Amino acid sequence: MATDFQNLVKAFSVSGLVVGYPFGKLNNVEDVVTVNLFIEELRKTEKLKDVKYTYWDERLSSKTVELMLKPLKLHPVQEKTMLDKFAAVVILQEYLDYANRYVNTEPAE
Known part of the structure; x- marks a missing residue:
């Protein structure tokens, strides 16, 4: 891998x-x-x-996505596939939001 x-x-x-x-x-x-x-x-x-x-x-990412997918009433296999992919998106977005707020991204002089 x-x-x-x-x-x-x-x-x-x-x-x-x-x-x-x-x-x-x-x-x-x-x-x-x-x-x-x-x-x-x-x-x-x-x-x-x-x-x-x-x-x-990653604890809350899956729960967040589950709540978004629930109204769609997907087949369980399809729901699991989408859950994993969207949870990864949520994790990355949370990190990017954090980095934009708290991490100094200005180049050192």
Whole structure:
């Protein structure tokens, strides 16, 4: 998976990565382990060492999307697919909103 990801980083000139992290999901250790293994695999390749990354709390993203999708009455498989994709969008948008508000993006003089 790290190699596939590395190819995407090159193809799209990625300079940063926002990783949805299941903070506080003590009852879902599998998700925590999956995310940790993915990041560790990427770190071990050292081919992505110039890509900055941050963990972002994903707990409320799925709930937000569930509430948006509920009125659509989708097939469960279709709903799950859309849930995952839109949750990723919510995570990224939350990070971008935070960065625009609180992170100094002005170049150093």
